[in-house]
Structures are given as C-alpha cells and as structure tokens.
Amino acid sequence: MNNSSIKSIAIYLPQFHPIPENDAWWGKGFTEWTNVTKSQPRFEGHYQPHLPADLGFYDLRLEEARLAQEAMAKEFGIHGFCYYHYWFNGKKLLNKPIEQKLKNDKEDLPFMLCWANENWTRAWDGLDREVLLRQDYDFEDDKEHMSYLCDTFFNDSRYIRHEGKPVFLIYRPKLFKDINKTIEIWRKVALEKGIGELHIGYMQSWGVKDEPTSMGFDFAVEFQPHFPIVHSKPKSLFERLKLKLGLKNKKSQDRIFDYKKFTEIQMNKPFNPIVSPSLIPMWDNSSRRKTDAFIFTDSTPEAYGDWLQHIVTNYPWNENKENFLFINAWNEWAEGNHMEPCQKWGKQYLEITRKVLSKA
Template sequence: MPNKIKPIAIYLPQFHPIPENDAWWGKGFTEWTNVVKAKPRFEGHYQPHLPADLGFYDLRLEEARLAQEQVAKAYGIHGFCYYHYWFNGKRLLHEPLDRKLKNPKEDLPFMMCWANENWTRRWDGEENEVLMHQEYNFEDDKIHFEFLCKTYFDDERYIKHEGKPVFLVYRPKLFKDINKTLEIWRSIARKEGIGEMHLGYMQSWGVTEDPLNMGFDFAVEFQPNFPKTKKNKKTVFKRVLAKIFKSINLQKREIEKEIDRVFDYSEFVEIQKRKIFKKNVSPCLIPMWDNSSRRKKNAFIFTNSTPELYGSWLNYIINNFPWNINKEKFLFINAWNEWAEGNHLEPCQKWGRKYLEITKENLIGNEK
C-alpha cells in the first residue's frame, strides 16, 4: 500500500542560540558553528556541507520555519519528528516547536521523540563530558507526561495513528523499568483527556528487542545501522570495522591516534537491501552521513553518497517493506537537517534539491 506511506523526516531544533550553549561553547553557538569549520580530511571528501536555498537559518524566526515546511510539503514529506529534550523538568531547544504551536500558519504535521540521554559535549565530539545528567524516576515520568499532554498532544497538527498521538523514546534501555514508565504514561494520557497513546522507540545503540515485550506499540529503525544477515549472525558492523582497520593505510588518515571510520555508502545500501524487515518496526533510511564537522577524531563518514543511491534504497523500502502487515505507514528519513552529521534532505550547495526530488519521484512513482 505505498500510496498510504507517510514519510516522516527527523528534525533537529538546534539552530538557534540558547543560554546553556552560550555558557558551554561560547556566545551565539549553534550547530552552524561546527558546520562552517569542517574541512575535507582526504581526497574527494565532501566537506563542508553548506546550506543552499534555506541558508544559515535561525529557528526562532517564523520565516525560517515556514520556509522549511513549504519545502517539505512540496516534496512529499508528511511531517517532522522533533527531538525533545527534557531533564527532570528542564527543557532545552524547545523554542522552535513552542513557537510553531502558537502559529497556525505552520501547519505541517509533527510528532516528537524524547532524546533521553545525558547532554554531553557531543556537539564537538567529546561525549564523555556530561553537561546535564538525565535522571529517571516514576515521579518525573508522571510530571513529564502531564506536561506533554497539556502542551502538545491535543494540538490538531500532532501526528496520530488511528487517533492516538505518536510519541517516541530514543533510548528505552536507560529507564529503570520502561514497562512501568509506559504504563504511567498511558494512564496519565487517559486522565488528561488525550485518550490512548501510540508509543514507540528508536532501535539504536544495539537495541532491537520486540517493542511489544517492552510495552511499546511499535519501533523505528534508526539509521545508520549495520544489521545482522541471514547468512552471518555476526553483525555486519563488526565485520566492517575489521575491514576498515585492516585497510587503514588506504584511508591515509590518523587524527591524534584515533581513526576516522570510513565506509562506502553504495555498499551500505546493498547491505540494507539484504536485511530482514520485522513486524511492528517502521523502516528508516539516511540520505548521507558524515559527522566529521562535530568530531575532531573518530568520525564516522560515508563516502560516495549520491541522490541516485539514496533513491534506490528508498525505492527498495517502498516496494519490499510489508506495508500490508505493519499497521503503521510511517517511513522515517534521518534526517531533515542534521547538518553537523552531514545528513540532511534540506538543499545543500553540492546537491541542491536533488535528494528532495528523488524522494518525491519515488513516492509518486510507486503510488498505486
């Protein structure tokens, strides 16, 4: 049932200054700060990734957010999935979505994914330094979900599945008892008049457990991910790493004795075409990936990404995913605007709107 597919682009609301980032990284810091500093690390390396049509936007501005939505709608994107940052009552990077709520002109549907992990110096590659710690307890679960119900879930633009608001968790295994937390959330949603929820989690950090076993309704692939194959139960990721380190002389890059992990996007796409789709797990794909603008060392870089290769992967998902079995019709694209991860559908100076055009062509071409 490809004509019922709802493409959801994952959305990073980081592109505006906040007091915390000013204190941690300097006045006026946003993701653009790292993006513009990026440089090629080897011959043919595509860096820096610089925006084209939408420019170096500030997400506090209505004009910037409206322009994003207009582009997304023009190329078949059903909605955005905003990252949500909550630390025991303290929120970060919420301003763009909060301003959207107050503006009826911003009518693109949206959902949310709680990025429930410690806030670290990940923005500049130093993940071991924790700037804001994430604490888990049932009382906070209650307060958090009451806030979400009162603030977001009853908005007419909020994405629902069979009338149920969709809410995602990035790292469910960090909770003390995720089943109990989800029970609390569902109870609060009913109490607050929202009704039933449709809860999911991102299959990242090696977590691929059946969502129903954890109390979720569904899961979402989180790319990039090197899956297990039928022929070899050893993860492809481990084999890829072995291949990378054996051929290190070919990469010709060493930064402070930490090696950038470089892999060919075309090979990665072929791996994805051999994987097994799972029930209750929505598919996901990436247009490209290169987080070397964030990481001074140990970056993960896909080379040779092209709109055509991305399109072939998208076409494969559209035509081979069991849409008739999985009740969700979401197809997640990671991401709309992860510029410092070299991962974006938004137009860039190298490719223009080609990734968006390929997205639209495949969605329209496979409608039945």
C-alpha cells in the same frame, strides 16, 4: 500501494538558534551552524563543509524560516516532521521552535516528537565522558513529563496520530530504570488528562532489537544508520565494520565507509513488519567530531533513491499498522545528513524523494 497511505516522516533537529546553555558550553552565539561552518575536508574527495543553499543559514526563532521549511517539505512529499524533544527532569532545551509553531496556525505541517533521552556530553570535542547535563529517571518525573506533553502537544490538531492516538517516540529505551513501568505511568496520565490512548514507539539503535511489546511499546522504528552484526564471534563493532564494509584509510582515526556498499547490505536484510523502515540520505559527522568520526563516502541522490525505492517496493506495508517511513534526517547538518538543499546537491534528494513516493 497508494502513496497516500505511506507517511514519510523526516527527523528534525531544532538546534539552529542560540540558547543560554549552549552559550555557556560552547561559546556565545553557538548553534548547529557553528560546527558546520568550521568543518574542513580530511582526505582527497571528502565533501566538507556541507553548506546550505536555498534556505540559507536560518535561525529557527524566525517564523519565516520555519514556514520556508514546511513549504519545502510539503512541496516534495514529506508528510511531517519528527522533532527531537529535550527534557531533563523538568528542564527543557531547544523547545522554542516547536513551542512557537504551536502558537502559529500558519505552520500547519503535521509533527510528532522523539524524546532524545540521553546525557548531553562533550562528544563534539572528543570528551564523551564529560557530562554537561545529566538525564536522570524518576517515576514522579514520568508523571510530570507526560502531563507537560499532554497539555502542550498531544491535544494539538497538527500532532501526528495513529488510529487517533498521539505517536510518541523514545530514542534510548534501555537507559530507563524500568521502561515498562514508565510507559504504564504515561498511558495512565494520558487517559486522566483526556488525551486517550497513546501510540508509543522506540528507535531501534544502540543494539536494542527487543520485540516492542515486551517493553510496553506499540511499535519500533529502524534507526539508520544501522550497522548489522555480520559475524557470530564476538568482535568489536569497528572490526565487524572493517571486515564487511572496508576501511578506506587504515591510518585515520575516523571510520570511513562506502555509502553504496552500506545500502547494499541494508537492501539484503529482511524487513520486520512491526518495525517501521527508515533510511539516511548521507552521513558525515566530522563537523561535530575532531576524531573518531563516521563518514560515508560516495553518497549520491541516485544511490539514496535506489534504497528508498527498495523500501517502498518491498517493505510489507500491508502487514504494518503505522505505514510510517522515517527519513533521518531533514536537517542534521553537522552530521552531514540532510534533505534540505546544500550547495553540492541542491534539491536533488528532495526531488528523488517526491519522484519515488509519487509512484508508490
């Protein structure tokens, strides 16, 4: 197929600037870089810390930092960014980079939003059950939220659309009281606001594989890393992974997997044309987690390129309306998961992305 019809969307984390909430929770001046720079190798050959190369330790409050990111994305064939969006019953977090982009015509890379609709907890220091900021759901809040989105984002000419409809993603649909009702409210508000129809999707993660229209969605996105169920008998996720992928260090509390074995499993799975494909360049969230980290070893640009080529060649693009290909992620540095150049790989992940997409 013609490459111009594949829209590669890189998921974008805006947590690279200080905010008062993070100052209170994690210490003055905290940003994503705080976790990144503290990381240390946990076993022989463990690639940590992941340190930035070309773009440096940027601050997303700065226009030049955001422009440099967009220029790099365009140079290497990225169609647009999907920004994580944080809304807690009217309280907005980490919104400064995207709201500054809206005021700046020079930042012209297309963009869309994914609502990261879950509680903020102390997962980074292992206290997952301690809630810092709760995500509550209310139908009146649904109206307020969608009004804000319509007034602030959906009428922007740079916002990514499908058949003229603004595309909006939900991270965890099963946390809503009644997702069908919420989406019904959202669609009504968008019409009343003059935005028109919406194109709403959800991330297929956390075991949710429902057919999108059954929940009121238009489509779904395969959210990687996605671990398939490989045994019919009920077993814990950890046991399934251990049986299928192989645990390298049985005494460690971290879960360590081989990236190439993981990609082989992914490439042997059938595609679903109503689910947009995605892939990860690498993954290692030990920067964020003192224990119980997920770590993929042996990830290389070549292995990533093989997976990307498989998707581009074999995904049933002619049966899919959106033609989105999601890359998770552009800059999840504390998850060891980034397309931005690092000191180990440089621009190799970007270069192979451009090479594969240019020949599609």
